[in-house]
Each structure stands twice: as structure tokens, then as C-alpha cells.
Amino acid sequence: MRTTPVERPTVLRRRSYTWFPVVSGAGFYVAAIALPLEHGDGFASAILLTGISYFCWLIGWNSSFRFTRTHVSVTNVLVTTTADWRDVAGVDIEGGLAGLLRDGRSLDSIAFGGSLIGEFTGYRTHRRACRLLRQGWWGAGPGRRGKGPVPVRTSVEWRRALAIATALYVPVVLVQGLGG
Numbered sequence: 001m002r003t004t005p006v007e008r009p010t011v012l013r014r015r016s017y018t019w020f021p022v023v024s025g026a027g028f029y030v031a032a033i034a035l036p037l038e039h040g041d042g043f044a045s046a047i048l049l050t051g052i053s054y055f056c057w058l059i060g061w062n063s064s065f066r067f068t069r070t071h072v073s074v075t076n077v078l079v080t081t082t083a084d085w086r087d088v089a090g091v092d093i094e095g096g097l098a099g100l101l102r103d104g105r106s107l108d109s110i111a112f113g114g115s116l117i118g119e120f121t122g123y124r125t126h127r128r129a130c131r132l133l134r135q136g137w138w139g140a141g142p143g144r145r146g147k148g149p150v151p152v153r154t155s156v157e158w159r160r161a162l163a164i165a166t167a168l169y170v171p172v173v174l175v176q177g178l179g180g
Helices: 015-034 042-060 116-121 124-139 158-179
Strands: 010-012 064-067 071-076 079-084 088-092 096-101 106-113 153-156
Touching: 010 124, 015 042, 015 106, 015 158, 042 158, 064 106, 064 124, 071 106, 071 124, 088 124, 096 124, 116 124
Parallel strands: none
Antiparallel strands: 010 064, 064 071, 071 079, 079 153, 088 096, 096 106
């Protein structure tokens, strides 16, 4: 049986928006592992700090634009919204990076959202991602759809989130449990 290879999406993340939460989350995680085990509240504090690490990962690393030759998607925290390139009317950088759908809605990312500094600087940190998204949109070629509501798929990325939560919490629970 022949299978078609799966196309790997191009992933766009805003570097400063990604690395600050990830490094902060790593710091909270190290603190969670290294908490003094003698304190009675060490376990609760470790769980809380691990939760903060997890939230930092969700906001920073997980939030992104992804696209293939046929579709574009945006992940904000746990929710991914996907649309066919044929339903995208354009890619805009005004007020933050967004894929504009032909029915007037937009695919917005919290990582590439608007800001006061961005308004003054012209969203310099968004320009490369905007250029790449536009290339993906242009590369999708003709075949734009007609009128009517755009069908978008919304999904919760629970498998990836559960895997990361497990990878974060299991070591903390083991270290805290074995030490106490």
C-alpha cells in the first residue's frame, strides 16, 4: 500500500514573544524542581511553579501561525483555527499580523498581535512573518472561492498540551515525592 508523504507546515513564531516566556518558564521549572524539600508547602509550591511554566510554554512556544500549500492555521494557547488558503482574501500587518478571510473575519495570533510600540515602529518584528504568509498565500494560486461564510476548523490541541504537561509534572512529582 502506498502512502503519500505528509507535508510539514511552515511554522512562524515571534522570536521575542517566544523566548521570553520559554526562558521564564524554564526558570520557574528549575525553581519547582529545586524547592527545598524540608518545607511542608514544597509540594504545593512545586505544582504551582510547574503550572506557571506550563502556562509560559502555552503562551510563548505554542502560539504561532502554521501553513502548508493548501491551508493556514493559527494557534492561540490551546485553540487552533484553520482555513483553506482559497478562503483568505489577504494578509495584513496593520494592527498586528492577520490572515483576512473573504467573509470579513480574520485569523489573528496573540503572538503577532497589535501593540502601541508596533504602531509607532510599523510592526518591524512582524514583517518577516507577514512576507512568508503572503508567499504562502500567493503560492496557493488561483481557485479563490465565491461568496458566503468561510468554513474554518477550530480544534483544541489537547494531545500536545497533555504531553507537555505530563513531561513537566511527572519529574516534579517524582522529585518531590521521593524527597519527602
